[in-house]
Amino acid sequence: MSACRGEIDVDDEIPRLFVWCVGDHEPTETKYIEYGIEEEGVPWDVDHGHDGNGVDVAYRAATDSALKIGVSVTTDSRIVVHHRQLPSDDPMFDVLEVTPETARRLGSNSARLAKGTPLKPIE
Structure with missing residues (x-):
């Protein structure tokens, strides 16, 4: 496990x-997701x-998170961002073709959801 403040x-x-x-x-995309979350200052x-x-998986992560936000990364590099208050089958983002920049923005947006700030566009 990793986190913005260590173990x-x-x-x-x-x-x-x-x-x-x-x-x-x-998956390698995970580090880019972490960069985006860290930029927003969210644990x-x-x-x-x-x-x-x-x-x-993203929905289960969101239900377990006190911030109500869950992100999943699959073995085929699919990234899903979910919020606990959304229907379980309707995530906020579900991106199949992910570049490092897209992964970073998805990480940033997951943190922004937790903070309640405007989201960055995903291209």
Whole structure:
């Protein structure tokens, strides 16, 4: 696991948005998502080893996050950003063709959702 403030203590109660990776490793796009989140100053946590499709994993991450935001990254580099208050099958973003810049913007937008600030355009 990684986070903007180092390893997470199990008793740590800082609210974070969750980035969950489908499969046993972190795809390379994950670091760009983290760059975008870090730029916005929102705490996050990355975890891998999750099973399911990108939308389901992102929604489960959002339901577990105190900030109500979940991001999933699949083995085929699909990135999904979800909010707990949206229908489980209707994420905020679901992007299949991801460049490093797109991944960074999706990370930034996930943090902006948590802060309630305007989102950046995704191209």
